Amino acid sequence: MTEEISPETPLTLLLVDDEPSILSALRRLFRPCGYRILTSESGAGGLEILRQESVDLVISDMRMPEMDGAQFLEKVRADWPRVVRILLTGYADITATVNAINKGAIYRYISKPWDDNDIVLTVRDALEWQRLQSENIRLLALTQTQNEELKSLNAGLEARVKERTIELEQVNGFLNLANDTLKQSFLVSIKVFSGLMELREGSAGGHARRVADLSRKLAIHLGVDAKAQQDIFIAGLLHDIGKIGFSDAMLAKSVPKMTSEESGRYRKHSVAGASALMPLADLKAAADLIRAHHERFDGQGFPEGTVGLAIPVGARILAVANDYDGLQIGTLSDNRFNAEDAKTLLVKSRGKRYCPTVIDALVELLGAPREEPGQSREVPVTQIRAGMILARDLLARDGALLLAADYVLDANLVREIQSYARREALSLVLHVKPNATPR
Structure with missing residues (x-):
């Protein structure tokens, strides 16, 4: 028997009880809730309905002839595991109830006579739990699909990868x-991954490694603690990971030559890079630095427009190291600058684009010999x-x-x-x- 309450409501309840009066009472109780209601007076009938209809939740009586509630719910669990299962029991048989819980994996059992408010709330909570489970499965499938799309996006790298086999x-x-050691392997893996990304960068190859090396030296010069030094170094290696989806033509352009659309994509790459690393707990600190490495000391940067010392010190260091190398390889300007001119340009933006303390450290560091x-x-x-x-x-x-x-x-x-x-x-x-x- 089927009762349509609202054609727009997809949630369906199946009520199974050998007593018609119980089914009528339950139907009256759930009618105002907007559910689509199906009923059966036997377990066998309930199974037949499940084969023909899409059901979200089953409420079954425990004591029924031929097939009791425990047996019925066990079959439901085996063939329709997505369906939420609730047991009604009207007698104090704890062994049978436990058996039903174990074999049928029921969401909850409710004793007769029931409290109307309690059973309505139980059904609502059970359906919400089912929705969350389904949403979790959907999101997992979506993530897997997006991963496949990312693999397809990177298929253009295949020719270059073959050349480097x-x-x-x-x-x-x-x-x-x-x-x-695990730590050493971790760092080596990151460096190799950074090197693989740079296979696409042509003349800019080696940029990430140079930025990472200079960032670490600046961090040491500024007295940053050892853990933060490592996070800054890793962020330097991976700071351009958000560009992985850029076309070869876009990667070859300096920032001033980008179209407005390309510029918009470029301004999002630091957020994309940070998001890609956030699932890895060990890289969370580095991800935060990557997100903020295009912030400016005067608050005119992106993505948040953070000002001054509110920008993480590692991101302030990364900004200086990144632009110092970028000016020399031509990614930030139509012209390429030598090391001394690049340093001069950065010094001119001291306190505006760049943190004064970091610029001072850069000047001191570049004036020292590279290796004692x-x-x-x-x-x-x-x-x-x-x-x-x-x-x-x-x-x-x-x-x-x-x-x-x-x-x-x-x-x-x-x-x-x-x-x-x-x-x-x-x-x-x-x-x-x-x-x-x-x-």
């Missing part, structure tokens, strides 16, 4: 050995030994990262590096720390 396989070989005497020593690739510690990143011919600074070489890795140098006909010289004792 040999080098990437070499990188993977090094990464397979880079498992001494005794900080590292050069070792030809043929003479490297297990136990040596890299003082600088080890890079491939095109600038792709092979191994990160501070990595401790082992015997297998030594063989891999020497084999790589022979295969590529390279006269590699590694910079290692002087206090390491080879094994």
Whole structure:
């Protein structure tokens, strides 16, 4: 039996009880609630209705002939697990009730005689719970679909990736050995991912690594704590991750040459990059810096227009390092500037676009030698030994990262590096720390 309450309401209740008076009482109770109501006087009849109709919630009596409520709800659970199940029990048989709960996985059981308000609220809450479950499944499917769309979007990279297959396989070989510590592997993975993104950037390749290195040096110079230094370094490596969906033509343009539409997309890339990293708890701090690295000290930046010291110090550092390199590679201007002119332009915007403290640190840092005497020593690739510690990143011919600074070489890795140098006909010289004792 079917009773249509409202043609616009998709929620359907199935009431199963061998007593017509109980079914009538329940139907009268739920009529004002706007549900579509189906009824059956037996478990078998209820199963037949479920095969033919879309049902959201079942209320079943416990004691019925031929098939009791426990057996009925167990079958409902097996064939229609999405349907919410509620049991009505009118006798104190705790064993049967527990059996129904276990086998039928019911949402709740209600004793007869019931309280009208209680049963109405229970049904409402059960349907809301079901809605939330369905929404969770929908969002999961949506996320998976979006991931597939992202993969399709990146399909244009396939040709370039194929061109680098040999080098990437070499990188993977090094990464397979880079498992001494979780922290070190984590940082190496981020550097490699940053390098993969830069395969698209052509003449701007290496930008992320240079920004990360300068940002870390500025953070150290300003006395930032070790944890924040690492977050700033990671943010530098990944600060352009939000550009992953940009076309090759757009990536090749300097900011002043972008169309209004392209400029609008460009102004959203810091938010997109931060959002991409937010699910990773270890990268939340870095994501916050990426989001804010285009904020200006005078409040004229984006995305929030944050002013002055309210901008995270890591983002203020990242802004200076990013623009210092961007001016030299031509991404921020129609012209490319040498290092000294780029520094001069940044100093002119001290207190306006950039944090004065960070600009002062940049001036002091660039006036110092890049590496203090005794900080590292050069070792030809043929003479490297297990136990040596890299003082600088080890890079491939095109600038792709092979191994990160501070990595401790082992015997297998030594063989891999020497084999790589022979295969590529390279006269590699590694910079290692002087206090390491080879094994």
